[in-house]
Amino acid sequence: MTTTGPYDTQDISDAPDASGDPYAESRPTTEGRVYTVSGGDWDAFAAEAAEMAEGSLVVNMGPQHPSTHGVLRLILQLEGETVTDTRCGIGYLHTGIEKNLEFRTWTQGVTFVTRMDYLSPFFNETAYCLGVERLLGITDEVPERARLIRILMMELNRISSHLVCIATGGMEIGALTVMTIGFRERELVLDLFELITGLRLNHAYIRPGGVANDLPTDGIEKIRDFHTLMSKRVFDYIRLCNENPIFKGRLVDVGYLDLAGCMALGITGPVLRSTGLPWDLRKTEPYLGYDEFEFDVPTWDTCDAYGRFRIRLDEMVESLRIIQQVVDRLEEAGPGPVMVDDPKIAWPAQLSIGNDGQGNSRAHINKIMNESMEALIHHFKLVTEGFSVPAGQVYSAVESPRGELGVVMASDGGTRPYRVHYRDPSFTNLQAVGAMCAGAQVADVIAAVASLDPVMGGVDR
Amino acid sequence: MTEPGEVARWADLDTIRAASADAAVEAEVTESFGDVTVSVPAEQWVATLTMLRDALDLSYFDWLSAVDDGETFSIFCHLYAPERRGHVLVRTVVPADGPALATATGVFRGAAWHERETHEMFGIDFPGHPHLVPLLLSDEFVGHPLRKDFVLTARVSKSWPGAKEPGESGDGSPSRRKMQPPGVPDPEWGPHSVGDDHE
Numbered sequence: 181m182t183t184t185g186p187y188d189t190q191d192i193s194d195a196p197d198a199s200g201d202p203y204a205e206s207r208p209t210t211e212g213r214v215y216t217v218s219g220g221d222w223d224a225f226a227a228e229a230a231e232m233a234e235g236s237l238v239v240n241m242g243p244q245h246p247s248t249h250g251v252l253r254l255i256l257q258l259e260g261e262t263v264t265d266t267r268c269g270i271g272y273l274h275t276g277i278e279k280n281l282e283f284r285t286w287t288q289g290v291t292f293v294t295r296m297d298y299l300s301p302f303f304n305e306t307a308y309c310l311g312v313e314r315l316l317g318i319t320d321e322v323p324e325r326a327r328l329i330r331i332l333m334m335e336l337n338r339i340s341s342h343l344v345c346i347a348t349g350g351m352e353i354g355a356l357t358v359m360t361i362g363f364r365e366r367e368l369v370l371d372l373f374e375l376i377t378g379l380r381l382n383h384a385y386i387r388p389g390g391v392a393n394d395l396p397t398d399g400i401e402k403i404r405d406f407h408t409l410m411s412k413r414v415f416d417y418i419r420l421c422n423e424n425p426i427f428k429g430r431l432v433d434v435g436y437l438d439l440a441g442c443m444a445l446g447i448t449g450p451v452l453r454s455t456g457l458p459w460d461l462r463k464t465e466p467y468l469g470y471d472e473f474e475f476d477v478p479t480w481d482t483c484d485a486y487g488r489f490r491i492r493l494d495e496m497v498e499s500l501r502i503i504q505q506v507v508d509r510l511e512e513a514g515p516g517p518v519m520v521d522d523p524k525i526a527w528p529a530q531l532s533i534g535n536d537g538q539g540n541s542r543a544h545i546n547k548i549m550n551e552s553m554e555a556l557i558h559h560f561k562l563v564t565e566g567f568s569v570p571a572g573q574v575y576s577a578v579e580s581p582r583g584e585l586g587v588v589m590a591s592d593g594g595t596r597p598y599r600v601h602y603r604d605p606s607f608t609n610l611q612a613v614g615a616m617c618a619g620a621q622v623a624d625v626i627a628a629v630a631s632l633d634p635v636m637g638g639v640d641r
Numbered sequence: 642m643t644e645p646g647e648v649a650r651w652a653d654l655d656t657i658r659a660a661s662a663d664a665a666v667e668a669e670v671t672e673s674f675g676d677v678t679v680s681v682p683a684e685q686w687v688a689t690l691t692m693l694r695d696a697l698d699l700s701y702f703d704w705l706s707a708v709d710d711g712e713t714f715s716i717f718c719h720l721y722a723p724e725r726r727g728h729v730l731v732r733t734v735v736p737a738d739g740p741a742l743a744t745a746t747g748v749f750r751g752a753a754w755h756e757r758e759t760h761e762m763f764g765i766d767f768p769g770h771p772h773l774v775p776l777l778l779s780d781e782f783v784g785h786p787l788r789k790d791f792v793l794t795a796r797v798s799k800s801w802p803g804a805k806e807p808g809e810s811g812d813g814s815p816s817r818r819k820m821q822p823p824g825v826p827d828p829e830w831g832p833h834s835v836g837d838d839h840e
Contacts, residue, residue, distance in 0.1 A: 270776065270777060271775075271776060271777035271778060271779070274777040274778065276786060276793070276795075278787060279786055279787055279791075279793055280793065280795065282793075282824070283793060283823050283824035314674050314675070315674065443700055443701055443702075443723070444702070444749060444750040444751055445702075445750055445751035446701065446702045446703055446704065446749070446751035447751075457723070459723060464726055465726070465728075572673055572674055573673070573674070573676075573708075574674045574675075574676060575676055575719060575730060584703070586703070586704065586719070588704075588706065588717065588719070590708050596823060598708070599708045599709070599787075601704075601706040603703065603704035603706075603719070607754065608704065608751065608754070608755075610754075611751060611753065611754050640777055641777075
């Protein structure tokens with residue numbers, strides 16, 4: 181190979197660009213000169229940017245930035261390192277779930293809503309099913325065992341969701357150990373979900389009228405094992421993080437939002453409780469009989485990211501307390517039905533473990549295929565057409581790990597919802613980014629957004 | 642701890658009626674499925690929200706959305722009273738033809754995104770909104786997806802191969818009604834409609 185090939189003579193500085201900068205292609209626009217930075221020497225670029233007359237720089241962070249929790253696009257206006265204005269670009273994960281729900285039966289809807297906020301699927305399902313049950317007027321007929329299992333799954337889910345928040349939030353500020361141990365413990369919860377529902381992420385387990393199937397025979401034992409292990413390990417986080425000077429240095433006084441700001445913007449969840457207001461729907465508007473269980477609502481009064489982190493840690497401890505009580509009561513009560521005793525609502529499925537892992541029991545298949553034509557017709561109508569829900573409109577809300585997760589649903593008396601709207605806490609809370617980040621440093625934006633814990637699947641729906 | 646009964650006592654329909662009368666708001670206060678609903682004329686929307694916030698401590702903005710009722714749109718707003726532990730649903734109706742409602746952002750700042758979402762999903766205008774541009778949908782998107790007349794394009798799928806119903810292959814009994822899942826549009830709908838020749 182010769183040393184004077186055509187590639188050597190084409191020096192990089194010969195790039196056909198008026199600015200002469202090989203890394204920053206630029207073009208004049210009505211807003212001024214726009215640079216597309218492809219790489220290069222940061223000092224040179226920063227010096228050039230500093231010379232620009234406006235003195236402010238608009239930086240697009242995301243939608244593919246690893247620290248924006250999914251496809252969130254933050255549009256930051258910077259003066260030097262100081263953020264003067266923050267706007268959110270959302271909608272990259274909009275999947276039209278609310279529209280799709282209008283074309284499926286009430287029971288099929290569960291399969292859709294579980295995919296909204298994918299870190300807390302059981303909360304989406306429960307809020308939806310509580311609404312359907314209120315419209316049907318069967319709230320009090322849902323079996324005790326189904327109610328307890330719902331609470332159990334939600335509290336396990338709260339732990340797994342908070343673990344992801346703490347893990348990813350820790351990773352974004354450089355605390356890698358928090359990330360690895362957080363995902364280690366979350367894996368244990370997902371294993372429990374897989375054992376109980378058959379699925380790890382989107383379960384469609386909680387159905388109008390109850391839950392899809394009962395706990396497996398070793399379910400209680402596995403949950404107790406997890407409870408014992410997690411009760412020890414939750415203190416790992418407390419020892420590792422609570423007084424960690426780097427952790428505190430990055431989180432204390434970052435993402436400040438006081439009570440008045442929360443009230444005006446409709447903020448709920450750990451962000452609201454970090455202002456000292458013990459607002460938790462499990463206590464303030466109890467549903468599913470949460471008032472029968474002993475637990476506290478942790479609050480903090482610093483209004484900052486550190487307070488929200490501490491609240492999440494404390495809430496995991498409280499969830500473990502609830503799980504302990506629920507498991508005790510499940511064992512005490514013994515076996516029982518997990519679906520409402522109404523053949524017009526409950527699917528006739530009598531599940532048994534078959535070759536495919538799950539399926540209708542042979543006895544049921546034998547009945548509908550060989551013995552009773554009426555049973556077959558009934559099965560077919562209920563599964564394909566669904567059940568009718570009386571006309572009306574209800575709003576039902578549960579306290580998800582991120583705040584108030586509410587569903588407003590309207591029925592016109594048909595077998596499909598007329599309109600379902602989700603009030604997702606991530607969506608509402610994300611409005612606070614601007615207020616939280618004004619005047620902060622760029623690095624604080626990441627810590628502030630992490631303290632909101634937005635899940636884009638819930639934001640965009 | 643608050644008992645559920647206490648909440649119901651607070652959300653006293655007469656209290657809301659009295660406060661509405663004081664503020665000269667023609668509110669119709671009803672209760673269904675345990676939720677208190679305050680229905681008001683569209684022109685009194687902002688006055689109602691202000692009255693509920695200031696006179697009845699319903700200072701916590703929760704959410705705002707709409708329902709397409711065909712001839713009209715119903716717009717809902719949900720408010721909480723954080724100290725007295727109550728909540729009401731405020732409802733108003735605007736005509737489907739040129740729907741518009743004064744913005745609530747002056748009363749509750751948090752309504753901004755909810756109104757933007759309602760605007761793009763239903764095509765309802767919110768005069769006075771500081772930044773009424775699409776939020777979730779892309780800039781190029783045409784139409785208002787949550788209106789009932791908007792076809793869910795996921796339902797416009799290629800039909801399964803083969804004849805599944807009698808008469809589909811053309812030689813069966815043609816009188817039988819073709820089964821269509823809900824939401825599937827008429828075959829004449831869309832760019833690849835039956836009858837268009839794209840070959």
